[in-house]
Amino acid sequence: xxxxxxxxxxxVFKQGQLGAVNDVNLATREGEFMVFxxxxxxxxxxxxxxxxxxxxxxxxxxxxxxxxxTRLPPRERRIAMVFQSYALYPHLSVYxxxxxPLRAQRVPKELRRPKVEWAAALLGIGELxxxxxxxxxxxxxxxxxxxxxxxxEPSVFLLDEPLSNLDAKLRASAxxxxxxxxxxxxxxxxxxxxxxxxxxxxxxxxxVLDKGxxxxxxxxREVYDDPADTFVATFLGSPPMNLVDxxxxxxxxxxxxxxxxxxxxxPAVALTARVTGVEYLGNERVLYARIQDGRFxxxxxxxxxxxxxxxxxxxxxxxxxxxxxxxxxYFAKNGGRRAEPRQLAWA
Amino acid sequence: MRQHDRWxxxxxxxxxxxxxxxxxxVPLILAFLYSVGDVTVGSVGYHFVGLANFRSVLESAxxxxxxxxxxxxxxxxxxxxxxxxNILALALRxxxxxxxxxxxxxxxxxxxxxxLGAIGWKWMLDSIYSVVNWALVRLHLVKxxxxxxxxxxxxxxMLSVILVHAWRMLPFSTVILLAGLTAIPRDIPEAAAVDGxxxxxxxxxxxxxxxxxxxxxxxLFGIVFTFTDMTVVYILTRGGPYDxxxxxxxYAFFAGILGGSLAEGAAVSVFLVPILVLVAWAMLRxxxxxxxx
Numbered sequence: 001x002x003x004x005x006x007x008x009x010x011x012v013f014k015q016g017q018l019g020a021v022n023d024v025n026l027a028t029r030e031g032e033f034m035v036f037x038x039x040x041x042x043x044x045x046x047x048x049x050x051x052x053x054x055x056x057x058x059x060x061x062x063x064x065x066x067x068x069x070t071r072l073p074p075r076e077r078r079i080a081m082v083f084q085s086y087a088l089y090p091h092l093s094v095y096x097x098x099x100x101p102l103r104a105q106r107v108p109k110e111l112r113r114p115k116v117e118w119a120a121a122l123l124g125i126g127e128l129x130x131x132x133x134x135x136x137x138x139x140x141x142x143x144x145x146x147x148x149x150x151x152x153e154p155s156v157f158l159l160d161e162p163l164s165n166l167d168a169k170l171r172a173s174a175x176x177x178x179x180x181x182x183x184x185x186x187x188x189x190x191x192x193x194x195x196x197x198x199x200x201x202x203x204x205x206x207x208v209l210d211k212g213x214x215x216x217x218x219x220x221r222e223v224y225d226d227p228a229d230t231f232v233a234t235f236l237g238s239p240p241m242n243l244v245d246x247x248x249x250x251x252x253x254x255x256x257x258x259x260x261x262x263x264x265x266x267p268a269v270a271l272t273a274r275v276t277g278v279e280y281l282g283n284e285r286v287l288y289a290r291i292q293d294g295r296f297x298x299x300x301x302x303x304x305x306x307x308x309x310x311x312x313x314x315x316x317x318x319x320x321x322x323x324x325x326x327x328x329x330y331f332a333k334n335g336g337r338r339a340e341p342r343q344l345a346w347a
Numbered sequence: 348m349r350q351h352d353r354w355x356x357x358x359x360x361x362x363x364x365x366x367x368x369x370x371x372x373v374p375l376i377l378a379f380l381y382s383v384g385d386v387t388v389g390s391v392g393y394h395f396v397g398l399a400n401f402r403s404v405l406e407s408a409x410x411x412x413x414x415x416x417x418x419x420x421x422x423x424x425x426x427x428x429x430x431x432x433n434i435l436a437l438a439l440r441x442x443x444x445x446x447x448x449x450x451x452x453x454x455x456x457x458x459x460x461x462x463l464g465a466i467g468w469k470w471m472l473d474s475i476y477s478v479v480n481w482a483l484v485r486l487h488l489v490k491x492x493x494x495x496x497x498x499x500x501x502x503x504x505m506l507s508v509i510l511v512h513a514w515r516m517l518p519f520s521t522v523i524l525l526a527g528l529t530a531i532p533r534d535i536p537e538a539a540a541v542d543g544x545x546x547x548x549x550x551x552x553x554x555x556x557x558x559x560x561x562x563x564x565x566x567l568f569g570i571v572f573t574f575t576d577m578t579v580v581y582i583l584t585r586g587g588p589y590d591x592x593x594x595x596x597x598y599a600f601f602a603g604i605l606g607g608s609l610a611e612g613a614a615v616s617v618f619l620v621p622i623l624v625l626v627a628w629a630m631l632r633x634x635x636x637x638x639x640x
Contacts, residue, residue, distance in 0.1 A: 075544065
């Protein structure tokens with residue numbers, strides 16, 4: 001078990017161009033499940049590869065367990081990595097795939113089989129040891145990759161989008177399994193994904209990355225409820241947070257907090273909007289609307305109306321809506337960082 | 348319409364079929380016919396003599412020597428080529444400044460006509476004017492008046508012929524192996540690196556086994572090109588000294604064309620057939636296996 005730390009970690013692929021990763025300072029906690037979340041090209045995989053030692057940083061340091069490992073090859077870092085493609089050795093049986101790290105690290109022969117069997121049992125692939133990777137399903141391959149990673153009991157686990165090759169149904173169950181698995185082994189884990197649902201569901205903390213810059217580090221609750229800037233606010237949540245222009249600030253609120261005024265109790269901000277579209281999704285309705293108050297023009301809004309509310313809403317209708325005051329967030333128009341709350345004047 | 352398509356298809360196939368029949372089929376059949384006949388360069392008739400030619404050929408020490416030399420030549424050259432091509436392919440896998448130029452230079456021995464290359468080597472290995480010996484003398488590796496006679500001593504001559512042929516075949520195998528190497532997904536050697544494997548373990552336990560099919564292809568092509576080739580032998584040593592470097596093709600040429608005994612030459616070259624059939628069968632098997640995987 002170990003803490004992973006990065007200090008001013010930077011990777012510039014082409015000189016003179018913007019870095020893929022820029023001055024990233026992070027530290028995991030002991031045994032934490034940390035998720036790197038960002039759109040494609042945000043540098044999350046490059047960051048992970050630098051921690052693994054597969055990519056040489058342009059600047060900065062990587063520390064694992066308090067030791068600077070920046071110049072060490074991957075094999076001296078006591079890490080294990082699961083690749084997006086799983087990178088199983090196609091010519092070797094499952095058993096030989098899993099035993100490979102043990103052989104590479106010169107684990108005594110008599111200890112190898114019990115360890116492989118322990119790892120295989122932990123992942124429920126004891127039956128598959130004699131098969132070749134090409135004879136396995138996607139889910140089975142993923143388990144083999146995980147087994148190969150845990151078999152040598154690494155101090156850090158690095159996972160690069162390990163679920164992205166699975167179909168949607170399998171992904172949900174694999175997510176839950178991975179979480180359980182992490183709880184059981186308790187190894188510090190860094191998990192890279194572009195899928196916010198995975199990040200929210202699995203992460204102890206989420207690192208939101210954009211263009212190689214860390215936008216926010218926080219628990220799923222923090223990054224969702226208290227986004228540090230407009231990028232985080234709109235990247236997380238689907239549909240994303242509404243951002244409404246209000247003088248020198250942008251006012252943000254989640255679609256699920258924008259409700260017909262009659263349903264909102266307590267201090268709230270009211271506005272009227274014309275409904276331009278309704279999507280019936282079964283568990284909820286998604287309303288597309290435009291603000292009808294003269295001062296701020298016809299700005300777009302999205303609202304999510306859980307199906308327990310039976311209110312009749314039709315297209316073209318002008319309806320009074322409201323947002324509880326505690327759910328409003330304020331962002332500076334310039335730069336998008338969080339700003340002080342202020343009095344709103346819409347109604 | 349369908350009928351029309353079939354005729355068109357057949358018509359477009361005909362030139363290729365004629366070409367192969369004319370240039371490969373006819374000589375092959377002739378070779379078989381000659382090997383059981385009594386033809387010489389000047390003769391007009393044809394008499395069937397059964398296996399007499401084979402009997403006389405098998406009794407000749409020169410032929411038996413050529414048969415053994417063919418195997419030494421092919422195996423020796425291919426060993427050097429496969430090991431060398433592996434090293435070159437590894438060196439050329441990752442981009443570096445000037446890689447394009449290095450690749451071009453490396454390809455030259457294959458692109459240049461082999462006869463020119465072999466003549467060049469003949470001068471470089473000449474007993475009096477050899478630059479190789481000059482360099483060895485200057486490096487104080489051999490004494491000035493005791494330099495090796497590269498083409499004049501049986502063992503050295505064989506070594507020279509093998510080395511020159513390997514020099515010539517190296518680019519071909521390197522290109523094939525390089526293609527095989529770049530086809531391995533980058534993740535896999537990276538996973539091996541994270542798993543704790545160093546260069547040697549990654550190379551021998553992961554990379555090489557994954558390249559096995561493509562190495563087999565390179566090897567089989569190399570065997571065909573080497574086993575049937577006589578250019579290097581013909582130009583460098585003419586089979587000498589004392590027939591010590593004759594291989595089957597060169598011996599067949601000397602006996603059949605230069606010696607005038609077409610029947611004997613044909614009988615010698617027929618000995619190539621079983622080995623080539625075996626190699627062809629192995630090639631098809633490898634090709635089939637790679638398709639299945």
